[in-house]
Amino acid sequence: MAETSKTPKKKRHSTSSTASGDSVSKQSPKPTALTGSSRKIKDHCADWHNYINKWETINDQGFQLVSSIANCKIQAQSSEAPEKTVNVITREGDINNLQEGSHKMPVELNDYCTQLETAYNSMSKLVKKMEIICTNLKGVCDLELHQNNGAWSDKPLFQTWPTKLFYDASSELLSMYKKELPIKQIILQEIAHTEDRDRLMFYVATWLHQPYIEDNSKTLLESMLVETGHR
Amino acid sequence: MDITIRKELFKALRTVDQDDKKWKETVDASASHLSSMCNLCEQLRCCDKVNLETTPLRSFADIKDRLQYKIIYSLEIIVEKLRDNLKLLHDIQKRSNRNYRQCMEVYQSNAAQLGIDKVIERSATEPSITDMLEWLYDIDRVLTLQYPLHVGMAV
Numbered sequence: 091m092a093e094t095s096k097t098p099k100k101k102r103h104s105t106s107s108t109a110s111g112d113s114v115s116k117q118s119p120k121p122t123a124l125t126g127s128s129r130k131i132k133d134h135c136a137d138w139h140n141y142i143n144k145w146e147t148i149n150d151q152g153f154q155l156v157s158s159i160a161n162c163k164i165q166a167q168s169s170e171a172p173e174k175t176v177n178v179i180t181r182e183g184d185i186n187n188l189q190e191g192s193h194k195m196p197v198e199l200n201d202y203c204t205q206l207e208t209a210y211n212s213m214s215k216l217v218k219k220m221e222i223i224c225t226n227l228k229g230v231c232d233l234e235l236h237q238n239n240g241a242w243s244d245k246p247l248f249q250t251w252p253t254k255l256f257y258d259a260s261s262e263l264l265s266m267y268k269k270e271l272p273i274k275q276i277i278l279q280e281i282a283h284t285e286d287r288d289r290l291m292f293y294v295a296t297w298l299h300q301p302y303i304e305d306n307s308k309t310l311l312e313s314m315l316v317e318t319g320h321r
Numbered sequence: 322m323d324i325t326i327r328k329e330l331f332k333a334l335r336t337v338d339q340d341d342k343k344w345k346e347t348v349d350a351s352a353s354h355l356s357s358m359c360n361l362c363e364q365l366r367c368c369d370k371v372n373l374e375t376t377p378l379r380s381f382a383d384i385k386d387r388l389q390y391k392i393i394y395s396l397e398i399i400v401e402k403l404r405d406n407l408k409l410l411h412d413i414q415k416r417s418n419r420n421y422r423q424c425m426e427v428y429q430s431n432a433a434q435l436g437i438d439k440v441i442e443r444s445a446t447e448p449s450i451t452d453m454l455e456w457l458y459d460i461d462r463v464l465t466l467q468y469p470l471h472v473g474m475a476v
Contacts, residue, residue: 273384276377289376291367292388296378299395301387 127230128247131256134223135314138263141216141223142311145267148216149300152209152274156297159202159281160290166195167285203282210278217271220264227257251317259310269302323439323450329427330453333420337460340413344464347413348471351406354399361399365392410471414464421457428454 234243234253242252277293284290315321368388373379428450432440435450443449 273378273381280377288367288370291364292371292376295364295368295392296384296388299388299391301384301391305394 127233127253130226130230131247131253132318132320134227134260135256135318136320137219137223138260138311139315139320141219142263142307145213145216148209148212149297152206152213153294153298155202155206155209156277156281156294159199159206160294162196162199162202163282163284163290164287167287199282203278206278206281210274213271213274217264217267220260220267224257224260224264227260231257248317248319256314256317259314263307263310266303266307270300273302323435326424326427326431326435326450327447327453329424330450330457333424333457334453336416336420337457340416344410344413347406347409351403351471354403354406358396358399358403361392361396365389365396368392407472410468414468417457417461417464421454421461424454424457 231254235241237243242254247253273296277297281290281293284293312321368385371385373385378384428440440450443452
């Protein structure tokens with residue numbers, strides 16, 4: 091039974107690429123005609139699109155959570171009751187009595203942290219899947235070199251891109267997300283324990299703006315999709 | 322002559338209602354942009370104040386620069402949108418000024434022949450020429466005062 095070709099799921103962001111070039115440039119091979127390496131590359135480009143979209147969705151959810159955590163912390167600081175002893179529920183579920191002057195933490199803070207951890211775990215799984223894409227594309231490149239006695243094929247698999255360019259683009263994207271993931275982890279670990287308002291805002295801004303996901307990531311992704319005929 | 326001036330005034334006053342709506346829509350749309358700008362400026366301020374060496378993110382030496390770049394990039398996008406809105410407001414203000422001046426020119430070129438009686442004459446269905454000129458002058462003055470305020474807020 092023929093395996094159905096993967097397609098990018100419904101896009102979240104509008105892209106600048108148009109289909110107007112189709113009438114001028116060479117068309118990519120139709121899905122039913124693709125086999126072997128070209129099929130693998132096309133499917134992986136669709137995977138990149140889906141994983142990046144999923145990452146952005148989780149990032150937006152995570153941003154709501156880190157904002158909520160930061161707001162809880164700031165509100166707790168502004169409404170402190172120094173004469174009372176308060177209980178704080180830790181992440182492990184223990185209840186600790188703190189000294190006078192401590193802030194009362196809202197109960198929902200624990201829920202937010204748990205949800206944020208879930209979001210982080212999902213992102214971690216996505217990065218592992220991205221690593222698998224790169225490994226597979228490396229395999230495709232190695233196969234092409236082997237078939238052509240150590241040289242690259244003269245004819246591109248799609249329109250213009252040599253096979254290696256798909257691997258290079260994937261590696262570049264993977265490197266961005268691999269650098270970003272540990273930052274998410276540090277924010278997850280630190281944000282609920284941070285008292286300083288400026289540091290809280292810094293963590294929230296870092297989560298939102300994703301400093302290591304560079305501007306050209308969108309261009310790289312769109313280029314791969316246009317080259318393989320998804321756009 | 323009287324009819325010429327009135328035609329000119331009615332033409333000018335017809336655009337006032339549309340311009341008023343457009344002015345309010347543009348100002349309302351700008352409010353959300355300004356709020357986003359305030360938020361981003363606050364993020365930039367906090368990013369600048371934080372001592373990275375005292376945070377677990379100290380191993381990412383260039384994270385502050387990267388974050389500041391991203392925030393400034395977002396700010397520039399919003400500033401561009403605000404600039405477009407300011408241009409719309411400026412166009413409305415210029416149009417109002419042009420309408421008033423055109424009407425005044427027509428009036429001044431025909432004032433002597435018209436006579437004061439015609440100019441101040443009102444009816445049950447139409448205001449006087451002086452009333453309409455005064456309204457156009459007031460509208461132009463309000464917009465001329467308002468526009469620099471919006472420019473100041475955006476800056």
